[in-house]
Amino acid sequence: MKKNQWILLAVSVAIGLIWIFLLQSTILLNSFPGILQIPGGNLATYLQFGSSPAFQVFWVGCICALLTWIGVTWSRKPRSSIQTRQMQPMWWLAAGLLTIFGWFCLFWFTILQWQVTGTSPVQGGPNYYPVPPGGWVLLLLFVVLDVVLLFWLPTLLATPRNYRLVVPGAVKLFGSR
Amino acid sequence: MRQIFAIGVGGTGAKCVEALVHLHASGLLADQDGTPARLGVFLVEPDQQSALLTRAQIAIKRYAAMRNAVGRNSNRFARGELRDYGQWSPLTTSSGAITLDQVFPKAVLRTKAPGVAALFDCLFPPEEQSAELEVGFRGRPPIGSAVMSRIDLEQEAQTGHWQQMLNDIQTSAGSGDPPLIHLFGSVFGGTGASGVPTLGQLVKNWLKGQGLTSVQVQASLLLPYFDFEGRKDDDTGVHAESRNFQLNTDAALQYLRNSGTSCFDRVFLVGSDTKARYDFSIGGTSQANAAHLVEMLAALAVRHPATNGGGYAHVISRSNKQFVSWDDLPDDEQVGEAIARAARFAVAWKNNISLEINDAQKVSIHTFISGAPWARRFFHLGSREDNQGGRPGIRDQQELTIQSSIDEYCDTLLQWLNQLSSNLGSNFRQELFTASLLVPSDCYENDLSRIVQGKARPQLPEASDTVGSIKVRMDNLSNELIPHRGMAGLADCLWTHVV
Numbered sequence: 005m006k007k008n009q010w011i012l013l014a015v016s017v018a019i020g021l022i023w024i025f026l027l028q029s030t031i032l033l034n035s036f037p038g039i040l041q042i043p044g045g046n047l048a049t050y051l052q053f054g055s056s057p058a059f060q061v062f063w064v065g066c067i068c069a070l071l072t073w074i075g076v077t078w079s080r081k082p083r084s085s086i087q088t089r090q091m092q093p094m095w096w097l098a099a100g101l102l103t104i105f106g107w108f109c110l111f112w113f114t115i116l117q118w119q120v121t122g123t124s125p126v127q128g129g130p131n132y133y134p135v136p137p138g139g140w141v142l143l144l145l146f147v148v149l150d151v152v153l154l155f156w157l158p159t160l161l162a163t164p165r166n167y168r169l170v171v172p173g174a175v176k177l178f179g180s181r
Numbered sequence: 182m183r184q185i186f187a188i189g190v191g192g193t194g195a196k197c198v199e200a201l202v203h204l205h206a207s208g209l210l211a212d213q214d215g216t217p218a219r220l221g222v223f224l225v226e227p228d229q230q231s232a233l234l235t236r237a238q239i240a241i242k243r244y245a246a247m248r249n250a251v252g253r254n255s256n257r258f259a260r261g262e263l264r265d266y267g268q269w270s271p272l273t274t275s276s277g278a279i280t281l282d283q284v285f286p287k288a289v290l291r292t293k294a295p296g297v298a299a300l301f302d303c304l305f306p307p308e309e310q311s312a313e314l315e316v317g318f319r320g321r322p323p324i325g326s327a328v329m330s331r332i333d334l335e336q337e338a339q340t341g342h343w344q345q346m347l348n349d350i351q352t353s354a355g356s357g358d359p360p361l362i363h364l365f366g367s368v369f370g371g372t373g374a375s376g377v378p379t380l381g382q383l384v385k386n387w388l389k390g391q392g393l394t395s396v397q398v399q400a401s402l403l404l405p406y407f408d409f410e411g412r413k414d415d416d417t418g419v420h421a422e423s424r425n426f427q428l429n430t431d432a433a434l435q436y437l438r439n440s441g442t443s444c445f446d447r448v449f450l451v452g453s454d455t456k457a458r459y460d461f462s463i464g465g466t467s468q469a470n471a472a473h474l475v476e477m478l479a480a481l482a483v484r485h486p487a488t489n490g491g492g493y494a495h496v497i498s499r500s501n502k503q504f505v506s507w508d509d510l511p512d513d514e515q516v517g518e519a520i521a522r523a524a525r526f527a528v529a530w531k532n533n534i535s536l537e538i539n540d541a542q543k544v545s546i547h548t549f550i551s552g553a554p555w556a557r558r559f560f561h562l563g564s565r566e567d568n569q570g571g572r573p574g575i576r577d578q579q580e581l582t583i584q585s586s587i588d589e590y591c592d593t594l595l596q597w598l599n600q601l602s603s604n605l606g607s608n609f610r611q612e613l614f615t616a617s618l619l620v621p622s623d624c625y626e627n628d629l630s631r632i633v634q635g636k637a638r639p640q641l642p643e644a645s646d647t648v649g650s651i652k653v654r655m656d657n658l659s660n661e662l663i664p665h666r667g668m669a670g671l672a673d674c675l676w677t678h679v680v
Contacts (some may be wrong), residue, residue: 006189012299081553082627083533083624083627083648083649084537084540084552085553086539086552166656169210169551169552169554170552175547175550175551175562176547
């Protein structure tokens, strides 16, 4: 991997870190209160104890997937462009699994963990956060956005050697030097 | 520019010229400042069906075609100019005669010079007189000498195959940098043993007559290095026999000792105590003797510097009886690097890069580039035929023609290298190449570390000595380090970075 790729990898990971741990909850709280407002509950509390832990666990998953991708593309020695291109479906698989994992994290922290413990996050309410349907759509879309930011962007900028144009969009963006 | 005129006489001579063409392609024929020499090749062979002649012609034509296709779009790859003067049969001067008694009509001799006719009968038994010479001089130097001695070079210089070459020698000698004329042939067979000294003498006399005394005439004379196995048919007639090889050699060396300086300014004697085994063949298309290391050594003699007082006859020996290694080659550092480069290039190109180009014809350009980022340094991504930033399209017909010419030459080179490394004789080995890797393959060969053995192998860690690593390097090169684009630029870049 070239020096500038290491730098770009570090920068994109740092951006992802700031996004997940600082910016995302603030944006959800301030820009989409109408869509996410929980009936009889406090949105800030949900963001703190429901969605934020979900996104943080999801972030760990993304970092693991990213490091695995970099490790695999770094260590493999493809004999041909055909072999190199065989990593393209692997990338899509990784991105798809990450999205599902992100949705599962949200589902766990919003519903499942309360169902398992038999407790209610909202006093006197059901044993899950009653996120409205529009809120669910918004959160699921944020998961997709996070996959773009935490997986696509770093892999686009830092995939090494002959694999560097395998990531979707790389040929369009970097292919015509 | 240094000019070398190589004349291969007979089957072995043709094989040496084939070797010389490959050495030229490897960049080993150059003048002192590194400018590639101009090589002119001429083949003398009465056996026009000879498989050895055909093979040499294929190597010559394929290298010339590749060089022509690459043109000026290369800085290092295929830079050596090659001029093919064709092939010539000494029998063509004998008004269609194909037997000795047609070359020297006995009826005429008996009438006009009965004494000569009697001498003719005395020197040549009836089966030699009537043997058809279309397949060569049948391993009998006296037959060849009789035919060759009738050549009138003054007359040949006016027309035909000799004319262009002798004109070029004259022109080159007048340019201030005197050319080198180097003859190749065996001294133990028929055509070479009789033809090389005779032609050497004729050329020397011709040069003297033209006042071109600065032109050096030298020869690589091959001593026995193979035997025949298998048996002749009953109707084979007069034929080369390996039991005569030593006798022929002794006679040739004796002749050289007495009259050698009238034929050559110096000679290089190369042979082998370990004999390769070839199937018996009288000549023609069945004489498909594999290439041999001795022929490469004979061709390397062209590189031997012309020093005053260096002696007339040069020989070479190896340090170990059981095997040959790079240390045994003359000027081994430079020669080893150049041949290693050529071998590694041929494998990397033919067994990987060219397959990639073929793959690019089957999928969309964007799909191809996504797995081959290096390719976009040489080819543009558009589907249009036009040239973008000096980069042609990977599907342009002109580019595919260049690819095919490089492919064909690499096939020839690989075949030669493979035979060279596997045709050794019993209980003898070489530590130069891994023969099994020097074959065309569709397996996208990636590992280059085992192609060349010994000290000529580039000092790279084995894990990174791959075509994949070269692709990464090509992808990361600055524009200044890629002087040429397209297929020729790609080959040039691969040639530069393959070692």
